[in-house]
Amino acid sequence: MSRLLDAVLAAAALVALWPLLLAGAIAVRLSSPGPVLFVQWRLGREGRPFRLYKFRSMFQDAPDHRNADGSAYSGEDDPRLTPLGRWLRRTSLDELPQLFNVLLGDMALVGPRPDLVDQLAYYTDEERAKLAVRPGLTGLAQISGRNNISWPRRKALDVEYVERRSLGLDLAILWRTVPYVLLRKDINTANPSH
Numbered sequence: 001m002s003r004l005l006d007a008v009l010a011a012a013a014l015v016a017l018w019p020l021l022l023a024g025a026i027a028v029r030l031s032s033p034g035p036v037l038f039v040q041w042r043l044g045r046e047g048r049p050f051r052l053y054k055f056r057s058m059f060q061d062a063p064d065h066r067n068a069d070g071s072a073y074s075g076e077d078d079p080r081l082t083p084l085g086r087w088l089r090r091t092s093l094d095e096l097p098q099l100f101n102v103l104l105g106d107m108a109l110v111g112p113r114p115d116l117v118d119q120l121a122y123y124t125d126e127e128r129a130k131l132a133v134r135p136g137l138t139g140l141a142q143i144s145g146r147n148n149i150s151w152p153r154r155k156a157l158d159v160e161y162v163e164r165r166s167l168g169l170d171l172a173i174l175w176r177t178v179p180y181v182l183l184r185k186d187i188n189t190a191n192p193s194h
Contacts, residue, residue: 001170006109010102021096024055024088031084034060037097042114045134049117050106053097057085070122071151092181098137110170111136112158123155130158133165138177140169146180 001009014021025036038056041049062080065073074089081089088094101107107114114135120128141149141157149157161169 001109001167003105003108006102007105009109010099014099014103017096017099020093024093024096027084028055028088032059032082038094041117042135043117043120043131044106044114045131047120047128047131050101050114052106052114053100055085055088055094055097057081057088057094067151069151070119071154072116074147095137102137106134108134108136110138110173112139112161113141113154122151127155127159129162130155132162138173140173143173143176143180 028036034056036056038054038058039051040054042052044050058078058080059082065078065080067073076086085094098107102109111133112130112135139158140161141154144157145153
């Protein structure tokens with residue numbers, strides 16, 4: 001999708017969802033000590049870092065846990081998650097503040113999910129192709145198994161997206177994302193090892 005269409009749709013979504021965003025912010029603030037937003041540097045287009053926004057789902061100052069392949073650990077039994085954070089993750093509502101990232105131009109609605117900056121060290125030359133586009137709120141990997149497929153497979157799907165990208169593919173991914181989120185599919189890592 002074009003940058004203009006991304007911005008228009010993100011702005012419309014923010015206007016439509018502002019009561020939910022406000023309720024989420026209040027709930028996070030009241031549920032545990034710490035900031036409402038979790039802000040983290042992520043890899044953007046051409047590898048340029050940007051600040052990604054999410055509702056905080058973990059206890060403040062939670063340690064960084066990774067899987068053996070360097071990917072971020074995402075298990076349902078994760079003790080770092082607050083009770084509210086566990087629910088926010090299951091519903092994917094923790095991702096809503098990334099609409100601001102789309103509005104700012106750091107992200108697109110559809111594209112490869114942005115990895116942590118230090119994860120670039122794990123990329124192969126072929127996998128670096130995923131950095132040719134802005135990262136997305138959702139993408140081909142998210143509707144093809146999300147956290148329930150290996151990180152190398154997710155990166156391969158990201159590269160496939162870059163090679164095949166078109167308005168039609170973006171619209172198909174957005175359409176398929178809705179039931180994926182509503183049915184809470186593949187939120188957690190299938191066989192975590194951290």
